[in-house]
Amino acid sequence: MNTLTIGIVNVNTSAPMTQTIVDAARTVAAPDTTIIGVTPTIGPASVESHVETALSQVGVIDAVHRRHTAPVTADHPRIDAWILAGYGDTGREALQELVDVPVVDITEAAAVTAMALGDRYAVVTTLDRTVPMIHARLLTAGLAARCESVKGTGLGVLELEEDAARTDRLILDLAGQALDRGAEVICLGCGGMAGRARELTERLGAPVVDGVTAAVGMAESLVRQGLTTSRAGTYAPRSPKTLTGFEQLEVREKEMS
Amino acid sequence: MNTLTIGIVNVNTSAPMTQTIVDAARTVAAPDTTIIGVTPTIGPASVESHVETALSQVGVIDAVHRRHTAPVTADHPRIDAWILAGYGDTGREALQELVDVPVVDITEAAAVTAMALGDRYAVVTTLDRTVPMIHARLLTAGLAARCESVKGTGLGVLELEEDAARTDRLILDLAGQALDRGAEVICLGCGGMAGRARELTERLGAPVVDGVTAAVGMAESLVRQGLTTSRAGTYAPRSPKTLTGFEQLEVREKEMS
Amino acid sequence: MNTLTIGIVNVNTSAPMTQTIVDAARTVAAPDTTIIGVTPTIGPASVESHVETALSQVGVIDAVHRRHTAPVTADHPRIDAWILAGYGDTGREALQELVDVPVVDITEAAAVTAMALGDRYAVVTTLDRTVPMIHARLLTAGLAARCESVKGTGLGVLELEEDAARTDRLILDLAGQALDRGAEVICLGCGGMAGRARELTERLGAPVVDGVTAAVGMAESLVRQGLTTSRAGTYAPRSPKTLTGFEQLEVREKEMS
């Protein structure tokens, strides 16, 4: 069987969270798909502010670039598609430019999945301060028209796993309110919420979408269709350029992308 | 290996076109996926007008209902998800209500796939008269914001296969014009164009998306995630109702959905 | 006096509801206007779901086609314009294609009438599950920008006349809430609510618009202006096509439209 390898890059430096994400991804992967998790070595411990978003983008670019340009070996297969496991504006465009394989953003994957399951969807996320970031991403992604609301539980990213029962209860509370206002599907608005969708769907009585698992099928699908990012416009190959402090990312004669 | 069965319903009564669609779908299906094509027995020979759209919806509902309620046998496995292979407004909402498994529309699958591959996308379709139908579907689907244009080749649905070289040339002409106007990805705007995307992508030098192949991964993904249409709103179970002339679709005590 | 004949097609098979609609229409018709009601002979007893919407479209097309192509006699005058008396997406586009005279949809007629009477309007309808259908129609009709909300009373179409006092009370409750949120005009969101607008306007103290009566003047106006559906684009004459199971609708050499 021709195997297919998907890399998932976490947006923060928490290796346990990368594991949570990878575990969730594996539950839905096709039988011939291998999931590989990557954790940035620089950047924020969690992404909950605009400054942290900016730093995490560099951490993600750095980690993906290193993995993508590393020698391919039996233990270290070539990545066929990347999933960006951060909710909000965490650098999907830069990755699309950086690598020659498809890139899927979990914010967008969750939204398009939700839109296939009901009329309007709501996003339940972590801190209120991230709500406008998620709105902005949905807007620029052209996926905001059927978004009923984005609301925060008040829990920080790293608090999600502290007390799973509390986390689930807070999510279900907001989800129920969203259904009352006319939403029909709920998106879990944080990579760190990965793995909870099946149980929450059952408890809510309406679909709860995990962006990580939603992204896996989308990434597989792009690979199987032989499609990758268009180079006809904004993602055209980069020209050589001095990148002070980030020389490893400079474009060379024989560039990977 | 746990197998997964996807039904694809054509929107017209042309069995050869169903075969074209099924053939395209199989090129991208996961190793454990079985594709089953279904052709309506009532309805138009091709769907290119508003009257034909309305009739095709009934043909699609009828065909899916019969297949979905038929006894499950080894040769006749249960369908895990349905793909609706018509571009435009061909009854996705009714199917979502009718069956208890996910339904994926190729118009929408093509759009979300295109949006994962570039900034703006264009749709190249058949007759000019179908352009507003596709616009309307993208608008109600909440997927119009990044649509650069929808344009017609002037070819009827049943003319597409008459002269494949001419069809490809007309598609590539419109596609090239769309790239010049700022589109970065092209969607093939007709189920009958299925199977041409790989070659056209190569010739155009930018991604060309086939809604049929795009829908396969999306359908697989929904099944693997254990997700189906929300019953919390507009797709709530139907109540018993007299349906004169369509008694086979009336809801019974023990309804399938 | 040159007389003017308007056909109103109900979207369900209920003859009493057609009568309610015709009675309402007559209260506002010009002195030279004749109103003729038509009830589909196939389709749902009432339209409250997506499946029923699809079936009702075929019922409406069938009924209008038969009436429109029947021989003109003194008792059976030629119809100068059609009103489609269903709220939501019940096939206006197909009728526009089918007949050579103007077609007016009550959903749209109510909205444009409401917009002439105040800043924002709200729609009060039957079951919550129909809310997204009405939203979708207003969106594709380009009439959603000033829609404050669409809300359901929870009453089914066939329950509206069961207890008129309860119906009025539920409508007025929702209407009052809409005014509190900033709506200035209310639309009655179901053909079966026809005939209640005058009394409800008085009780509410703000305009309540009945789509049926709103459509009558619009239909008269189009006829008096000598205008009918444009054939320059999506409503161009249909080409000959095999329509299995609906052969009566196939286009012949000498087509009516």
Next chain:
Amino acid sequence: MNTLTIGIVNVNTSAPMTQTIVDAARTVAAPDTTIIGVTPTIGPASVESHVETALSQVGVIDAVHRRHTAPVTADHPRIDAWILAGYGDTGREALQELVDVPVVDITEAAAVTAMALGDRYAVVTTLDRTVPMIHARLLTAGLAARCESVKGTGLGVLELEEDAARTDRLILDLAGQALDRGAEVICLGCGGMAGRARELTERLGAPVVDGVTAAVGMAESLVRQGLTTSRAGTYAPRSPKTLTGFEQLEVREKEMS
């Protein structure tokens, strides 16, 4: 027969143009409708700029107020509805506040009529400088979503009747270009173009809508339905207020509206 009287107020001080407008209106009025034209005595000779728009609003308010508060006699019947015969932003909201009967704006009447006849409509108007004014009115009226374009012929309002053949030719040129871009219906974007729609429709082969004739049926319809402007929001009765220089418009104890 209970008669119905409609006042049409021109927006400029040209009595011949008022006559052109009234003549057009009469061709479509119902048999029981009387059309009365009113010409402002103050304001611009034609409305083609923002300053002139502001002045014309005061001219219109003044003229309508005088006519509406004049004693009712046999020769001077009560007006049942007003039509505002200026294209663009010429004071519809103020009139709605001023009088207790319905007010119909020809810009809006043309747009809603066009939207009943085809997918998208284009407006052909006079000078290019008025294009943004018409856009602004369509936007605030919530009727811009299906507007394909607004384009100017380059003719001033008072030049329209100078050379009717040239005027028609310029309109048809722009109209044809709009159809080529996907518009299906054309609106005549100036009150002074009234009376040309039937002939232009025939020559173009697609519907050409005259806002004046479109407004007549809409006004009749509102009267027959017993509907008038909502007083529940922005058009609530005005409070007493000193209006220096416009004392005739001050609200008194026993106000008309």
Next chain:
Amino acid sequence: MNTLTIGIVNVNTSAPMTQTIVDAARTVAAPDTTIIGVTPTIGPASVESHVETALSQVGVIDAVHRRHTAPVTADHPRIDAWILAGYGDTGREALQELVDVPVVDITEAAAVTAMALGDRYAVVTTLDRTVPMIHARLLTAGLAARCESVKGTGLGVLELEEDAARTDRLILDLAGQALDRGAEVICLGCGGMAGRARELTERLGAPVVDGVTAAVGMAESLVRQGLTTSRAGTYAPRSPKTLTGFEQLEVREKEMS
């Protein structure tokens, strides 16, 4: 030092309100800026309705025209930019056409200032009936996308200064509710609220923007950049035209603008 002179025109005939506005403007003017207040001599005592809006536009045009065409003397310097101190649709476009220097509208200045300070902004205004007027202005100005809400305190313009403590309390109540709904910045929605922003900002704990003070820096900025209204489109020079009753505004051979 080269001095810069800004005229601020009030939209009502209240000289004390003009003084309040001028006082607020002076607190933020650059050291080389002179602020000159102008009060219309015709028009409404306050602007709270559509009729009053129309009349105030003429009062504003008249007052600005007289001041702008008056002889320049040491005591009567040339005005380098105008600020229109009315919230809503009070004639900015006409002023832009009338004078050859920049014109800044406080509604728009407040909105763009608010948008520089937080994600979404809310407007707190006077009477509820003015809410749709402000919405309409923000919409046509292209500044509505980040407007969370416009709400009225229920206070009339001339009641604002009657009991300053009550006014502040009502504004803070609405402002606090807006923050709870997700607004991050508040705009004071009336020229008559000028001068309260600093104190309210402190009490609210979030920015409160005064359109008058916001407009001062914008006007200064345009002058310092040597920019004025484009004459390339809708604000092209007016042509000669008879303006009955407003002859002073007729364009002459040697026009000021």
Next chain:
Amino acid sequence: MNTLTIGIVNVNTSAPMTQTIVDAARTVAAPDTTIIGVTPTIGPASVESHVETALSQVGVIDAVHRRHTAPVTADHPRIDAWILAGYGDTGREALQELVDVPVVDITEAAAVTAMALGDRYAVVTTLDRTVPMIHARLLTAGLAARCESVKGTGLGVLELEEDAARTDRLILDLAGQALDRGAEVICLGCGGMAGRARELTERLGAPVVDGVTAAVGMAESLVRQGLTTSRAGTYAPRSPKTLTGFEQLEVREKEMS
């Protein structure tokens, strides 16, 4: 005289470009304003791709943080407001979070200035690949509604000063085409185009807006009004967080913002 100090941070590492920007800013600064330029020490030589955008954000954050937290001395005054001199998405939100003084983005300043000068504006920028970036920023900023187009000259950022005559000619060509399509004002879509607006305005015969000079007045205005970024929502103070590799940006007990 109480002086006011504005920092302008370039988005690339080119000190000559910073000087061009500072020179332009000084031509419009108020007499009491001091302009200080800051050049990032890490990041790209110019920003023309998504990867470079991400890197430049970190360079900008780093440079502003160092300058903003440096000891205040006579030669090194406290900065009262920051201008971010990059066109597109270059980190305005992160700076707003980082510093306790106002932050003005030149993309947004140019747009709001253009909107004060004419109906619709066009942006003329460098490479076509940056067009979607600028669109995205205008969209999330809520300033896209009146944007007629964004077009690229094909010149790279660092090519702009190579041949000034060619640059001006290319800008004027695109600007003229935009006016023909209905734009009335042009924005120079790159910080590196600073200083050309006055001459280009004269040559074009319509306003050409330089985002850098537009931002100066906006920054001064915010400072004079005593306003700064709202802390009530998405820009609330950051919580302590480990920022691996960027420890200098970690929030401490006694944080500056």
